[in-house]
Amino acid sequence: MAFLEIANLQKSFGSAHVVKDFSLGIDKGEFVSLLGPSGCGKTTVLRMVAGFETPSAGGIHIDGRDVVALRPNARNIGMVFQAYALFPNLTVAQNVGFGLKVAGVGRSEADARVTEMLALIGLPDLGGRYPFQLSGGQQQRVALARALAVRPKVLLLDEPLSALDAKIRVSLRSEIREIQQRLGITTIFVTHDQEEALSMSDRIVVMNGGVAEQVGTPFDIYNRPQTRFVAGFVGTLNAFEAVVTDPASGAVTLDGTPMELGQPLSVPSGARIGIALRPEAAHLGRAPGREVVLRGRITEVHFMGSVIRVRAEVAGVALSLDTFNRADTPPPPVGSETEISVAARDFIVLGR
Amino acid sequence: MGEMTEAITSAAPSKARRAAPIGPGRLLSWTLFIFGVLYFALPLIGMFEFSLRKRRGAYSFDAYTSVLGDPQFQATFSYSLIMSVVTIALGLLLVLPAALWVRIRLPAMRPVVEFITLLPLVIPVIVIAFGYLRMFNTSSFLPMTGTVMTTNLLLAFGYSTLALPYMYRAIDNGLRTLDVQTLTEAAQSLGAGWFTILFRIMLPNVFTAVLSGAFLTFSIVLGEYVFAALLDRPAFGPYMIWIGGNKAYEPAALAVIAFAITWGCMGLIQLAGRLAPHTRAAR
Ligand SMILES: Nc1ncnc2c1ncn2[C@@H]1O[C@H](COP(=O)(O)OP(=O)(O)O)[C@@H](O)[C@H]1O
Ligand SMILES: [Mg+2]
Numbered sequence: 001m002a003f004l005e006i007a008n009l010q011k012s013f014g015s016a017h018v019v020k021d022f023s024l025g026i027d028k029g030e031f032v033s034l035l036g037p038s039g040c041g042k043t044t045v046l047r048m049v050a051g052f053e054t055p056s057a058g059g060i061h062i063d064g065r066d067v068v069a070l071r072p073n074a075r076n077i078g079m080v081f082q083a084y085a086l087f088p089n090l091t092v093a094q095n096v097g098f099g100l101k102v103a104g105v106g107r108s109e110a111d112a113r114v115t116e117m118l119a120l121i122g123l124p125d126l127g128g129r130y131p132f133q134l135s136g137g138q139q140q141r142v143a144l145a146r147a148l149a150v151r152p153k154v155l156l157l158d159e160p161l162s163a164l165d166a167k168i169r170v171s172l173r174s175e176i177r178e179i180q181q182r183l184g185i186t187t188i189f190v191t192h193d194q195e196e197a198l199s200m201s202d203r204i205v206v207m208n209g210g211v212a213e214q215v216g217t218p219f220d221i222y223n224r225p226q227t228r229f230v231a232g233f234v235g236t237l238n239a240f241e242a243v244v245t246d247p248a249s250g251a252v253t254l255d256g257t258p259m260e261l262g263q264p265l266s267v268p269s270g271a272r273i274g275i276a277l278r279p280e281a282a283h284l285g286r287a288p289g290r291e292v293v294l295r296g297r298i299t300e301v302h303f304m305g306s307v308i309r310v311r312a313e314v315a316g317v318a319l320s321l322d323t324f325n326r327a328d329t330p331p332p333p334v335g336s337e338t339e340i341s342v343a344a345r346d347f348i349v350l351g352r
Numbered sequence: 353m354g355e356m357t358e359a360i361t362s363a364a365p366s367k368a369r370r371a372a373p374i375g376p377g378r379l380l381s382w383t384l385f386i387f388g389v390l391y392f393a394l395p396l397i398g399m400f401e402f403s404l405r406k407r408r409g410a411y412s413f414d415a416y417t418s419v420l421g422d423p424q425f426q427a428t429f430s431y432s433l434i435m436s437v438v439t440i441a442l443g444l445l446l447v448l449p450a451a452l453w454v455r456i457r458l459p460a461m462r463p464v465v466e467f468i469t470l471l472p473l474v475i476p477v478i479v480i481a482f483g484y485l486r487m488f489n490t491s492s493f494l495p496m497t498g499t500v501m502t503t504n505l506l507l508a509f510g511y512s513t514l515a516l517p518y519m520y521r522a523i524d525n526g527l528r529t530l531d532v533q534t535l536t537e538a539a540q541s542l543g544a545g546w547f548t549i550l551f552r553i554m555l556p557n558v559f560t561a562v563l564s565g566a567f568l569t570f571s572i573v574l575g576e577y578v579f580a581a582l583l584d585r586p587a588f589g590p591y592m593i594w595i596g597g598n599k600a601y602e603p604a605a606l607a608v609i610a611f612a613i614t615w616g617c618m619g620l621i622q623l624a625g626r627l628a629p630h631t632r633a634a635r
Contacts, residue, residue, distance in 0.1 A: 052537055072540040079541035085534040089556040089628075099542035143538075150542060 001061060003028040003186055004049070004154055009058035011044050018044050020210040022058070029184040031177065033197035036207035037233065042190040045207075046156050049188065051075050062153055078147030078185075082159040084139040086131040092142050093118070093127035099150035117145040120179060137168040144176065148183065155180070155187045161196060173200055194234045198222060206230045222278075228350045231276055238277045238319045239350065244269055255315035259292045259344040274350035281346035282321035284310065284332065290341035298338055301331045314340055396611070403604035415605035424591060425606075432588035435504070436573035439511040440566045443519040446512065448562075449546075451524045452554055455532050469520040472513050477578040484510060485582065503583055510579040515569035522568070526561025527554070560625040567617045574610070 002025030011019040019041045026032050034042040047053040049060055051072035060067050067075050086095050096117050100110040118124050121141040131139055140160055147155060160176070161169040177200045180187050191197050197204045198218040206213045206221060206229070214221060214230045225231035232239075242252035242259075247269060250261035254275070267273055283290050296314035308323050308331050321340065323331075332338055406414040419425055454465050472480070488496035488506055496502040512519075532554070539549045555562065573587075580587035596603045 050537075050541055052540075072537070073543045073545060075541075076543075077541055079538065081534050081538065083531055083534050085531065085538040087535065087539070087553055087557075088530070089553070098539070098544075102543045102548060146538075146542065 005061040007059045010056045012056045031187045031202045033189045033201040033204045035197040035204050040207045041210040046190050076153050078152035078155045080143050080147050080157040080160045082162050084143045092129050096145045096149050117149045121145045136164050155185045158190045236279050241272050242275050244271050262345040275347040279320045279322040283341045286341050290343045292342045292344050294340045296340050298332050298336050399604050406601040415601035419602045419605050428588045428591040436570045438508045440569050442512045443515050447519045447523050469516050473517050481579050481582045507583050511573050518568040519565040522561045522565030526558030563621050
């Protein structure tokens with residue numbers, strides 16, 4: 001059994017079935033993200049782990065112990081909220097020390113722990129401030145320190161970065177991840193932002209409509225999405241329709257161009273199948289190793305510095321492709337005809 | 353008054369307003385303002401002046417020394433003071449958890465609870481008082497009027513009822529400025545129980561609101577007559593009525609003292625709001 005084991009978890013509010021048969025095992029020290037669109041049940045799963053909601057069915061075990069019947073304040077779980085939720089009447093140090101005081105930890109030990117936590121979040125000198133005197137990013141770091149001070153078994157974060165400015169959001173990502181790894185704390189991170197999930201997690205659970213669509217490493221989720229939803233939700237995707245010519249060998253034609261996808265297909269010959277391409281898998285012009293050449297017309301060029309995002313009409317589809325900037329090759333002009341080369345095995349076959 | 357002057361000033365053409373700073377609209381609002389000040393201040397000044405005239409031919413504070421030196425005054429005032437402290441504590445213990453619970457767990461019940469807390473304003477005190485006497489007289493199943501202590505307690509319950517509309521609104525308003533749901537969950541996840549949440553998180557954050565509720569309770573208890581008279585307790589309310597019927601200058605002095613206390617309390621609330629380090633007012 002994993003350190004945190006969620007088994008066949010379900011939750012209904014009245015007639016609304018919000019979480020349907022959700023199962024997940026998380027190892028000790030692992031960082032797992034729940035990723036999905038708003039309303040897919042991420043927060044509800046998290047709140048059941050924290051004890052704020054009672055599951056309609058299913059079990060939750062932490063470190064081998066069934067916690068479903070335990071009250072939230074008996075679960076030894078650290079929680080960080082989108083709205084920071086610092087206690088406005090307490091100073092930063094008192095906020096961080098709150099859980100220790102509740103637990104009856106001795107004064108000197110508590111003070112030492114508070115100092116250690118403030119150093120950990122990089123705010124060693126702000127212990128005497130009140131929450132309203134801090135920026136959003138600082139408040140959220142204090143909230144993290146407060147949650148970690150009691151040395152919880154599991155850390156739960158519910159969209160902790162969503163209320164922050166774009167810049168701080170990005171820098172806090174790596175800060176949170178670094179602290180998590182240093183403490184080796186088992187963590188569930190809820191987000192609707194795929195970049196956050198991809199960049200921070202050991203594993204990602206992509207959720208949709210109350211079920212886990214796919215569980216895997218960021219690399220897996222991005223490169224081998226198993227459902228149409230996952231493929232579309234994570235990353236940018238160019239979807240095409242191809243006609244199957246030989247299911248066993250994975251041969252198809254796309255807009256008359258034959259290609260071998262390199263995997264057997266589960267549809268009969270002559271049927272249509274959805275295939276998709278990441279922007280970085282398409283290449284302007286011909287290149288070795290990219291045997292499929294498609295013709296297209298450039299419709300948009302976005303110069304973004306190191307990356308140039310080009311949109312082209314290919315096989316009746318608006319295709320986005322990314323190329324790296326090179327000082328000796330200016331981007332093609334809009335309206336020009338171009339060749340786009342692809343390695344057939346880079347196509348993602350869209351299943352269900 | 354504010355709305356009226358606003359309508360008038362905005363009806364005046366804006367060009368004219370810029371050209372002449374003391375236009376007809378502004379003149380009117382000043383007139384109304386001065387009228388308002390006089391309306392409130394004149395009776396007060398008159399009363400104060402009257403209260404100084406106890407000694408024939410000269411102004412003096414004789415009425416004040418007479419009131420303050422009256423053992424009856426001292427006894428009834430301290431009795432009511434203690435009663436108001438008990439009432440405030442009772443009201444707080446009753447209202448704070450209830451208001452919090454409604455906000456967190458039963459938001460749908462809010463209109464019902466608000467209605468219930470308004471009932472004491474609708475039902476005449478005399479009705480409640482007679483209800484109490486019926487329920488708790490010496491031959492009832494719970495003879496609370498049997499001893500002095502239990503009668504005092506009954507009186508405090510009665511006062512809490514009267515203060516309920518103000519106490520509930522004050523505290524509920526205070527809670528509204530907080531994200532009580534998330535704060536409660538944050539505290540719970542840190543191991544806190546309800547007692548800690550109520551008294552270490554919620555109470556300090558609604559302290560100014562509680563203080564204004566407490567102050568309203570205090571003034572209600574000081575002035576309340578019906579309960580105290582029917583339960584026959586030596587409270588300040590009946591004393592004021594008595595002195596009003598039997599003395600000339602002392603009632604005016606008493607009224608001025610009451611005003612001073614009222615304003616003192618208001619000042620204290622302001623001060624508390626400003627001194628609380630975490631409130632936004634400190635910014
Ligand atoms: N206490 C509740 N009562 C009724 N419906 C709820 C409650 N909490 C959440 N829901 C519903 O459950 C669904 C999932 O909510 P949530 O878990 O918050 O989604 P997410 O965090 O993924 O955005 C939403 O449709 C929401 O309206
Ligand atoms: Mg959510």
